[in-house]
Amino acid sequence: MNYFACPGISRTPIVNTTLSKRTRISKHEVIAIVAKLCNVTPEDIKSNIRTYDIVEARHIACGVLRDEFDYSLKCIGDAIGNKHHTTVIHSIRTYRDRCKVYDEYRKTADAAIREIRVRINCQ
Numbered sequence: 001m002n003y004f005a006c007p008g009i010s011r012t013p014i015v016n017t018t019l020s021k022r023t024r025i026s027k028h029e030v031i032a033i034v035a036k037l038c039n040v041t042p043e044d045i046k047s048n049i050r051t052y053d054i055v056e057a058r059h060i061a062c063g064v065l066r067d068e069f070d071y072s073l074k075c076i077g078d079a080i081g082n083k084h085h086t087t088v089i090h091s092i093r094t095y096r097d098r099c100k101v102y103d104e105y106r107k108t109a110d111a112a113i114r115e116i117r118v119r120i121n122c123q
Contacts, residue, residue: 027079046081063095
């Protein structure tokens with residue numbers, strides 16, 4: 001690219017922050033963080049168990065992976081136990097709706113996001 005022909009264009013490349021986040025922490029580590037904060041195991045999140053606390057943790061994990069890391073629906077579905085992409089869509093919508101309405105739910109999700117950001121910045 002000719003920088004002289006395009007004044008105002010920076011010579012430094014624009015870094016994709018989502019991609020750099022992905023390289024610093026894995027999907028499985030994100031699921032482990034959410035599981036710890038929700039008092040379930042990562043295996044529970046990946047399982048087919050449908051008790052409220054496990055489903056809630058699964059919704060938070062899906063929402064965080066989509067909103068913070070912009071993973072594809074299929075990629076998120078594979079990470080949480082080979083779930084179908086429509087299940088992931090439902091989880092993300094539920095996560096966003098509950099974050100708007102329920103303070104305790106939002107606090108748990110925010111705590112997970114803070115913990116993830118701390119781990120990303122420490123590496």
